[in-house]
Amino acid sequence: MSTVTVVTPSGKGGTDVELPGEIFEAGVNIPLMHQVVVAQEAAARQGTHATKTRGMVRGGGKKPYRQKGTGRARQGSLRAPQYAGGGVVHGPVPRSYAQRTPKKMKAAALRGALSDRMRHGRIAVVSAFVDGEEPSTKDAFAVVCAAVGVAVARLARPVLVVVSAEDELTRKSLRNVAGVRVLGSGQLNTYDVLASDHVVFTQAALGEFVTRATGEELTVVEPAAKPTAPAKPKRASTAKKAESEAAAEAEAAEATMAEAEVDEAEVDEAEVDEAEVDEPAASAADEPAASAEEPPASVADEPADGTDEPTASVADEPADSAGEEPAAKPAKATSRARKPKEEQE
DSSP: OEEEEEEOTTSSEEEEEEEOHHHHSOOOOHHHHHHHHHHHHHHTOOOOOOOOOTTTSSOOOSOSSOSSSSSSOOOSOTTSTTSTTOOOTTOOOOOOOOOOOOHHHHHHHHHHHHHHHHHTTOEEEESOSOSSSSOOHHHHHHHHHHHHTOOSSSOSSOEEEEEOTTOHHHHHHHTTOTTEEEEEGGGOOHHHHHHOSEEEEEHHHHHHHHHHHHSSOOEEEOOOOOOOOOOOOOOHHHHHHHHHHHHHHHHHHHHHHHHHHHHHHHHHHHHHHHHHHHHHHHHHHHHHHHHHHSOOHHHHTOOTTOOSSOOOOGGGHHHHTTTSOOOOOOOOOSSOOOOOHHHHO
């Protein structure tokens, strides 16, 4: 089974169609094709030729001269075949030249002719000859040249175009082109295939012909995706430039990450400072409650002998130890969890 790419009016390749092997890959029987072609040409003869015999020619009723005594040959009429203007002997008469040819012989000869054109790469398929609804001889002829592979303004060899029965647009577009013969899919025959160097089918006509010949529908194959071309190796200068760009991008990424870490550290320090500001306020609120329960230190430490000098109280200790360093602060809490309810009371 052979595959042919469908040509489109835009010039780009379309889908692929599979040509049945029983039609386009059959054996070529030359004597059979000759017999079928001779019969086809004979059937095309009208067979209306005719001549007049001596009895049909006007005149000649009188005997030219007497029978004896002249020394000449005896003659009975001037319209005899040996006289100019006389009748014709054994001339043609109207008849039919048709020869009986079996259908199987015609089909086999047509398969052989199409297979011969297929072996030489002279079978083409087009999606359409004209885009739109108006006939265009210029566009249709351009599609024919693209399908045949000719880049000249005139075809050197005849081309057979096979269209569907309803395709009047293509018929009107190509009817005046010299060297192009347009046939319907039901009129395809051995003589026209052999008389043309190339055979161009429309996709619709090919489907009709294949269905009529084999009883099966035409197989359409979607084109496969083209493989991606491998990347070309870069030049030395280009490779160095790419490496330098990659290094610059890596450095920029590292700098961005470092800035992000610094910002996060600053945010954490700000949160810790806020926690320190909140803690002293809470401790200052708890101190008055504790001092209210305990008696003043000066009354408890009053001397029994009634002397005027009071004993050093706890409240005076900071004054005596002014030069000493204050006690270290307790560790800062990392969380702002509320104190237990008992301590608050």
